[in-house]
Amino acid sequence: MFRLHERLQADTAPVAELPLCRVLLMDNRVWPWLILVPAVPDLTEIHQLDEAGRHRLVDEIAQASTALEQLVRPDKINVGALGNMVPQLHVHVIARTRSDPAWPGPVWGSGFAERYDPAERDSLIRSIGERLGQK
Structure with missing residues (x-):
C-alpha cells in the first residue's frame, strides 16, 4: 500500500492526482515549488520504475513544469530527484x-x-x- 512519507506530508499541500504521481505544493512561498511523488509503494529510485512508468514520470514532470511556467513565467524551471532526507522517490519541480x-x-x-x-x-x-x- 502506498503511503506518503511523513516529512512530505508535513511540508506540502496536495494539488492533484495524475495517473502516476501525487502532485504536492511545497509550503514555501519564496519559490513556486511542486513535488511529484509516484504513488508506488516502497519506491526510492527512478530506475525502479518500469519503462512505461519512467516515461509517464517524465510526462508528468513536463505537465507540472508547464503549469508553473504558465502561472509564474520563471526564468528557469529546476527539476531534481534527491532523497537524502526523504528516501521515498519524489521529484522537485521549482520555478526560479x-x-x-x-x-x-x-x-x-x-x-x-x-x-x-x-x-x-x-x-x-x-x-x-x-x-x-x-x-
Whole structure:
C-alpha cells in the first residue's frame, strides 16, 4: 500500500492526482515549488520504475513544469530527484527567477523559507490543479 512519507506530508499541500504521481505544493512561498511523488509503494529510485512508468514520470514532470511556467513565467524551471532526507522517490519541480533570493544558487540550504498564507496557498493550488486537468 502506498503511503506518503511523513516529512512530505508535513511540508506540502496536495494539488492533484495524475495517473502516476501525487502532485504536492511545497509550503514555501519564496519559490513556486511542486513535488511529484509516484504513488508506488516502497519506491526510492527512478530506475525502479518500469519503462512505461519512467516515461509517464517524465510526462508528468513536463505537465507540472508547464503549469508553473504558465502561472509564474520563471526564468528557469529546476527539476531534481534527491532523497537524502526523504528516501521515498519524489521529484522537485521549482520555478526560479533571477530576482529570487538564492539565484543563481540552489534553493536547498539557502535559509529562505516563508509559509504561504492559507488563502494564497489555496488559490495557487486551484490554479495549478486547473492547469493539470483537475477540478
